Amino acid sequence: MSASLALTPPLDRPLAERIAARFAADRRWGWGEILFWVAAVGAPLALPRAALLFNEIAILALFALSLDLILGFAGIVSLGHAAFLGVGAYTAGLFALHVWDDPLAGLFAGVVAAGVLGFLASFLILRGTDLTRLMVTLGVAQLLFELANTFSDVTGGADGLQGVAMGPVLGLFRFDIRGHVACGYSLAVLFALFVIARRIAKSPFGLSLRAIRDNRLRASATGVDANRRIVVVYTISAAFAGAAGALMAQTSQFVSLDVLDFHRSADLMLALIVGGPGWLYGGLIGAIVFKLLQEALASVTPQYWQFWIGLLLVLFVLGGRERLDLALKSLRGRFAAPRGRG
Amino acid sequence: MLTILFDGVAYGMLLFVLASGLAVTLGLMNFVNLAHGAFAMAGGYTTVILMQRYGAPFLATLPLAFLVPAALGAVLERVLYRPMYEKSPLDQVLFSIGLVFMSVAGVDYFMGSQQQLVRLPEALQGRFDLAGVGIGKYRAFVIALCGLIALALQATLVGTRFGSRLRAAVDDPRVARGLGVDVGLIFSATFAVGSGLAGLGGALGAEMLGLDPNFPLKFMIYFLIVVTVGGASNIAGPFLAALLIGVVDVAGKYYAPQFGAFIIYGLMIAVLLLRPNGLFARAR
Numbered sequence: 001m002s003a004s005l006a007l008t009p010p011l012d013r014p015l016a017e018r019i020a021a022r023f024a025a026d027r028r029w030g031w032g033e034i035l036f037w038v039a040a041v042g043a044p045l046a047l048p049r050a051a052l053l054f055n056e057i058a059i060l061a062l063f064a065l066s067l068d069l070i071l072g073f074a075g076i077v078s079l080g081h082a083a084f085l086g087v088g089a090y091t092a093g094l095f096a097l098h099v100w101d102d103p104l105a106g107l108f109a110g111v112v113a114a115g116v117l118g119f120l121a122s123f124l125i126l127r128g129t130d131l132t133r134l135m136v137t138l139g140v141a142q143l144l145f146e147l148a149n150t151f152s153d154v155t156g157g158a159d160g161l162q163g164v165a166m167g168p169v170l171g172l173f174r175f176d177i178r179g180h181v182a183c184g185y186s187l188a189v190l191f192a193l194f195v196i197a198r199r200i201a202k203s204p205f206g207l208s209l210r211a212i213r214d215n216r217l218r219a220s221a222t223g224v225d226a227n228r229r230i231v232v233v234y235t236i237s238a239a240f241a242g243a244a245g246a247l248m249a250q251t252s253q254f255v256s257l258d259v260l261d262f263h264r265s266a267d268l269m270l271a272l273i274v275g276g277p278g279w280l281y282g283g284l285i286g287a288i289v290f291k292l293l294q295e296a297l298a299s300v301t302p303q304y305w306q307f308w309i310g311l312l313l314v315l316f317v318l319g320g321r322e323r324l325d326l327a328l329k330s331l332r333g334r335f336a337a338p339r340g341r342g
Numbered sequence: 343m344l345t346i347l348f349d350g351v352a353y354g355m356l357l358f359v360l361a362s363g364l365a366v367t368l369g370l371m372n373f374v375n376l377a378h379g380a381f382a383m384a385g386g387y388t389t390v391i392l393m394q395r396y397g398a399p400f401l402a403t404l405p406l407a408f409l410v411p412a413a414l415g416a417v418l419e420r421v422l423y424r425p426m427y428e429k430s431p432l433d434q435v436l437f438s439i440g441l442v443f444m445s446v447a448g449v450d451y452f453m454g455s456q457q458q459l460v461r462l463p464e465a466l467q468g469r470f471d472l473a474g475v476g477i478g479k480y481r482a483f484v485i486a487l488c489g490l491i492a493l494a495l496q497a498t499l500v501g502t503r504f505g506s507r508l509r510a511a512v513d514d515p516r517v518a519r520g521l522g523v524d525v526g527l528i529f530s531a532t533f534a535v536g537s538g539l540a541g542l543g544g545a546l547g548a549e550m551l552g553l554d555p556n557f558p559l560k561f562m563i564y565f566l567i568v569v570t571v572g573g574a575s576n577i578a579g580p581f582l583a584a585l586l587i588g589v590v591d592v593a594g595k596y597y598a599p600q601f602g603a604f605i606i607y608g609l610m611i612a613v614l615l616l617r618p619n620g621l622f623a624r625a626r
Contacts, residue, residue: 077431127615130432131368135610135614138563142603262562307443307447310440310442310447311444317429317440318437
């Protein structure tokens with residue numbers, strides 16, 4: 001990280017040190033964050049019966065985290081993030097079916113596949129307006145949906161990819177029917193990737209992404225290569241989404257066309273917006289709220305819960321989510337404040 | 343071969359009428375309204391309800407299939423859409439997705455999730471031969487009606503006072519307001535007519551495209567493609583784009599069914615990359 005700071009040679013040492021110290025202080029974990037993760041581990045332990053639900057929440061949280069990296073930090077809108085979820089899921093599923101049933105190897109394969117696709121797709125979103133980006137991302141996701149539908153001899157088409165059998169995690173923990181291992185596995189992966197995302201967000205690179213989001217022209221004027229950074233963060237984000245997809249395929253041992261469906265991208269957007277984009281816990285909290293809400297609504301009106309989700313979206317936007325965002329921001333400051341300081 | 347071309351043209355014409363309202367709101371006013379298909383569905387279900395419950399003849403329901411969504415559009419524009427004009431595309435997307443979800447679940451609740459069948463009148467069923475080409479009577483009817491609508495739209499936009507006011511309001515709302523143009527009223531009227539046309543398209547298309555509660559989601563991307571590929575500098579762009587997509591889609595499904603809608607999405611991405619303002623947009 002010091003390499004990028006050294007880009008401006010006449011920087012006097014004390015200033016460079018002060019900047020480095022500032023970044024280091026920013027990276028320290030706050031009490032709120034520690035509490036959050038203790039609760040995240042404690043909740044499934046306290047309620048082992050809900051392990052399957054916690055597993056779904058962890059996966060959606062990872063997915064939302066990946067969208068947050070591009071939408072919240074770099075300001076890139078996307079209506080087709082399901083593309084990377086789907087690629088990760090199908091890769092992990094096919095990998096387990098044809099190559100090796102080790103979960104971590106499959107996870108890695110899903111991450112790489114989605115990352116490669118993200119790298120390629122990132123060049124499509126460099127130009128144009130928000131509207132063009134929405135359309136292109138939507139188009140890419142639809143394209144993949146059609147592709148998966150067309151090559152049904154590989155993907156299983158509308159019937160889904162069946163017969164995915166996973167080996168034990170690390171050769172030790174077998175997936176059980178109640179989802180205990182699945183939940184622990186997903187949570188562990190979520191935490192590991194969250195630490196990486198946190199490191200990225202709090203690095204000079206993360207800072208430059210926010211500069212690009214707020215004013216791309218000025219960011220470029222200060223020497224930030226906006227296009228290159230967008231390519232990088234888009235690739236990382238896609239890889240994260242691929243990990244979420246791989247987890248989904250491995251823990252449910254099934255992949256269907258549904259992973260590429262439009263409603264995945266839309267639900268994801270809602271989850272992230274509810275939690276608030278632009279801070280790392282937004283996607284995580286949004287995922288918790290969204291899943292619990294969906295669970296509650298589905299138990300009341302199993303068929304029509306989508307109506308209430310839609311109503312919520314409309315009211316949310318009409319009510320001015322910016323105002324809610326501002327109210328949350330003060331809370332957020334305290335939540336993620338480093339220990340020892342205000 | 344020619345029959346396929348003819349079917350493609352009919353399909354394209356229908357797409358144009360369905361998407362023409364969106365061409366104005368998305369293309370000209372830059373408002374991302376993903377819920378446009380919901381108005382089309384409203385029109386389709388208006389026809390279905392009138393025919394099934396009240397035994398009305400198909401043709402007699404068409405005016406109402408226009409008026410009901412138009413009224414719905416006018417009300418929603420006043421109440422819900424107006425505050426959204428100034429917001430970011432992301433907000434508009436979220437808002438209209440919410441509307442789509444509500445309409446899908448709402449129609450499912452009241453009408454059931456099954457496909458709705460529309461019985462065409464005898465006179466429009468069957469085919470006739472024209473110079474050795476088999477032509478469906480209903481498709482000929484659709485082409486004629488949609489062609490008339492397209493001409494009327496073009497004439498309204500270019501030739502009437504309302505059209506010039508609309509173009510002024512879109513180009514620069516502040517100056518237009520300063521010149522005494524009631525921008526709010528113009529937008530309301532435009533939105534209502536666009537919704538009405540979508541409804542008419544939904545009613546006309548119930549037989550060709552199918553009609554079920556998922557209609558707004560299924561065809562959302564097609565409408566968006568028509569507008570983004572066609573560009574929005576005039577009505578001719580979306581019209582040509584709709585025809586192109588109709589022909590390509592029908593031909594694609596006939597000659598290379600394994601590719602499905604693949605060709606269409608690929609076409610859209612390519613166009614957006616090469617000509618971000620649309621295939622037929624003139625340089626400004």
